[in-house]
Amino acid sequence: MLFAVRMDVSVPQDMDAQAKAELLAAEKDYSQDLQRKGEWQSIWRCVGEYANISIFDVAGNERLHEILWGLPLFPYMTMDITPLAEHPSDISLD
Numbered sequence: 001m002l003f004a005v006r007m008d009v010s011v012p013q014d015m016d017a018q019a020k021a022e023l024l025a026a027e028k029d030y031s032q033d034l035q036r037k038g039e040w041q042s043i044w045r046c047v048g049e050y051a052n053i054s055i056f057d058v059a060g061n062e063r064l065h066e067i068l069w070g071l072p073l074f075p076y077m078t079m080d081i082t083p084l085a086e087h088p089s090d091i092s093l094d
């Protein structure tokens with residue numbers, strides 16, 4: 001199942017610099033591991049915002065929930081999740 005997820009990040013301004021660096025490194029590792037496994041298909045920066053739009057291809061809602069809850073940055077994010085279906089005008093389906 002495909003999902004588009006918009007993640008808006010808001011890390012506290014007063015977070016310790018070392019703790020922030022470790023958090024962002026853990027987030028990157030977590031994301032790239034799932035990208036290599038094919039569940040996190042793509043990630044795009046939203047221009048001018050500390051936000052991304054990501055495409056996930058996962059077994060179902062429970063798996064997406066598990067992935068999102070496991071994000072190291074989860075406590076500092078808000079998310080908007082859109083389930084995706086095929087579009088009848090998609091030429092790759094012809």
Ligand SMILES: O=C(O)C[C@H]1C=CC(=O)O1
Binds near residue numbers: 043
């Ligand atoms: O920078 C972000 O958009 C937040 C985050 C989500 C995955 C990742 O590597 O960073």
